[in-house]
Amino acid sequence: MPDHLDAYIDAAAQALGIPVQPEWKPAVRANLDVTFRLAAAVGDKELPDDAEPAPVFRA
Amino acid sequence: MPSPRRSSEPDMDTGWASATEIAAAVTAGRVSATAVVEDALARITARDPVLNSFTDVLAERARARAAEVDAGKTKGPLAGVPFAVKNLFDVKGLPTRAGSKINRELGASAHDQPLIERLEAAGAVLVGALNMGEYAYDFTGENVHDGNAHNPHDATRMTGGSSSGSGGAVAGGLVPLSLGSDTNGSIRVPSSFCGLFGLKPTYGRLTRARSFPFVASLDHLGPLARSTRDLALAYDAMQGPDAEDPVCADRPVEPVMPALTRGVDGLRIAVASGYFRKGAFPEACVAIDRVAAALRANTEIEIPEAARARAAAYVITASEGASLHLDRLRARAGDFDPAVRDRLIAGAMIPAPMVTAAQKFRRWYRTEVLKLFEKVDAILAPATPCTAPAIGQQTFVLDGVELPVRPNIGIYTQPISFIGLPVVAVPMVPMPPMPIAIQVIAAPWREDVALRIAYALEQAGVCAAPRPAL
Numbered sequence: 001m002p003d004h005l006d007a008y009i010d011a012a013a014q015a016l017g018i019p020v021q022p023e024w025k026p027a028v029r030a031n032l033d034v035t036f037r038l039a040a041a042v043g044d045k046e047l048p049d050d051a052e053p054a055p056v057f058r059a
Numbered sequence: 060m061p062s063p064r065r066s067s068e069p070d071m072d073t074g075w076a077s078a079t080e081i082a083a084a085v086t087a088g089r090v091s092a093t094a095v096v097e098d099a100l101a102r103i104t105a106r107d108p109v110l111n112s113f114t115d116v117l118a119e120r121a122r123a124r125a126a127e128v129d130a131g132k133t134k135g136p137l138a139g140v141p142f143a144v145k146n147l148f149d150v151k152g153l154p155t156r157a158g159s160k161i162n163r164e165l166g167a168s169a170h171d172q173p174l175i176e177r178l179e180a181a182g183a184v185l186v187g188a189l190n191m192g193e194y195a196y197d198f199t200g201e202n203v204h205d206g207n208a209h210n211p212h213d214a215t216r217m218t219g220g221s222s223s224g225s226g227g228a229v230a231g232g233l234v235p236l237s238l239g240s241d242t243n244g245s246i247r248v249p250s251s252f253c254g255l256f257g258l259k260p261t262y263g264r265l266t267r268a269r270s271f272p273f274v275a276s277l278d279h280l281g282p283l284a285r286s287t288r289d290l291a292l293a294y295d296a297m298q299g300p301d302a303e304d305p306v307c308a309d310r311p312v313e314p315v316m317p318a319l320t321r322g323v324d325g326l327r328i329a330v331a332s333g334y335f336r337k338g339a340f341p342e343a344c345v346a347i348d349r350v351a352a353a354l355r356a357n358t359e360i361e362i363p364e365a366a367r368a369r370a371a372a373y374v375i376t377a378s379e380g381a382s383l384h385l386d387r388l389r390a391r392a393g394d395f396d397p398a399v400r401d402r403l404i405a406g407a408m409i410p411a412p413m414v415t416a417a418q419k420f421r422r423w424y425r426t427e428v429l430k431l432f433e434k435v436d437a438i439l440a441p442a443t444p445c446t447a448p449a450i451g452q453q454t455f456v457l458d459g460v461e462l463p464v465r466p467n468i469g470i471y472t473q474p475i476s477f478i479g480l481p482v483v484a485v486p487m488v489p490m491p492p493m494p495i496a497i498q499v500i501a502a503p504w505r506e507d508v509a510l511r512i513a514y515a516l517e518q519a520g521v522c523a524a525p526r527p528a529l
Contacts, residue, residue: 012408017389024392024401031405034466035377038370039413042420045367053418054425057276059262059479059503 085139092139112227138182189224219252244472254494262479266301381406
């Protein structure tokens with residue numbers, strides 16, 4: 001994904017209607033890069049298909 | 060009744076007196092609430108030009124409220140105690156700015172946030188609203204709109220965030236009590252950097268109605284103070300269900316004050332190992348070791364998959380936070396703090412499967428961590444990996460890797476709030492050149508256990524809020 005991040009950001013910004021200025025892109029890219037790496041680490045955890053997500057969270 | 064014009068009780072140092080001491084003196088008539096509030100307002104005038112912890116000082120309101128307390132219209136365990144709240148709490152007559160430029164265009168709030176109402180019903184006096192990181196997406200205390208908050212122990216250093224003013228105002232002796240919010244660590248980080256006691260209660264314990272949200276499934280509100288007893292006093296006054304917040308649990312008030320002094324005998328206390336040692340600066344390791352020794356906590360315990368928990372909290376935060384602000388990003392992106400804007404824009408672009416995977420992991424992690432509490436009553440972990448960095452510092456080295464400061468200060472707080480566990484942050488003494496705190500973590504709904512341990516550490520002289528040389 002990182003190799004394609006610039007194109008992804010351009011497409012997502014357009015699709016979402018967020019006016020990303022050129023000078024903001026390096027920081028947006030850096031943040032998205034970190035987020036995707038962390039999300040990949042989460043995704044590496046094997047969980048069964050019927051694992052219940054916690055969209056409504058209770059302590 | 061004491062004369063409202065009379066200055067504070069001669070032997071009471073209201074600049075550092077606890078809420079407990081102030082309330083006792085006001086209740087006994089040894090000092091008036093008016094005098095206490097005037098002292099607080101004078102300290103704010105004198106010190107806040109340096110600390111920048113307040114964004115709104117409510118002098119007229121506070122004086123009127125104090126006069127009511129002195130007239131006997133309000134009696135309670137917090138009689139005459141001045142306090143202030145992070146500016147994401149609704150305060151009647153103020154727009155709820157939440158650290159932003161955009162929100163200050165909102166109309167004035169019609170009502171106070173319910174925790175303000177509950178504290179005032181107990182006799183406390185709101186004196187103002189406090190600086191914070193924009194929209195609470197911050198661990199530093201930096202804010203481009205209202206200026207950076209400055210650490211009372213060294214004004215060149217961060218207070219921590221996002222409850223930056225909540226930390227600076229209490230550590231700087233402006234007020235003995237403040238309220239903040241904690242989504243990923245925003246009460247515990249300023250408690251650590253400013254040397255305070257902070258309580259992040261169980262998720263759902265204290266109502267969040269009429270506060271500006273950040274991440275609905277992670278947002279908590281709670282108090283910061285200079286003693287455990289003050290935390291308990293405020294916490295007991297704020298508990299209770301509230302139908303206005305759908306997350307607020309329908310539980311009766313469970314007062315912690317009666318059990319506070321019971322000591323730690325019989326409590327099984329362990330030290331978090333693995334992830335919570337990795338990356339910690341020497342001062343954080345020393346703090347943990349000293350607290351563990353004082354509590355005779357000889358057992359280490361591994362919180363399973365803590366790194367992944369932190370990663371999942373990061374992903375959910377970015378995505379939910381961006382969802383909240385999507386319309387503002389579309390229409391007003393240039394009006395955000397750039398450091399917040401760029402993170403939120405990235406958050407808006409996270410594919411949904413990544414967020415769902417994080418929520419699935421969250422459920423698994425919660426189940427596994429709750430099993431630990433069958434074996435222990437509390438877990439100790441650092442609150443922050445280091446003491447307060449310099450304001451403006453961009454990076455630090457954790458475990459040999461240079462990383463950005465802003466998102467990484469909360470590496471030890473995020474895996475805990477991720478599943479809503481109650482935590483008390485306790486500051487160490489003697490402190491290194493700057494303060495640092497550790498987390499006392501308990502099972503859900505067992506704030507009493509964490510507060511008992513914090514109180515015992517305070518009584519043993521291991522933990523205290525250090526007084527800055529202001």
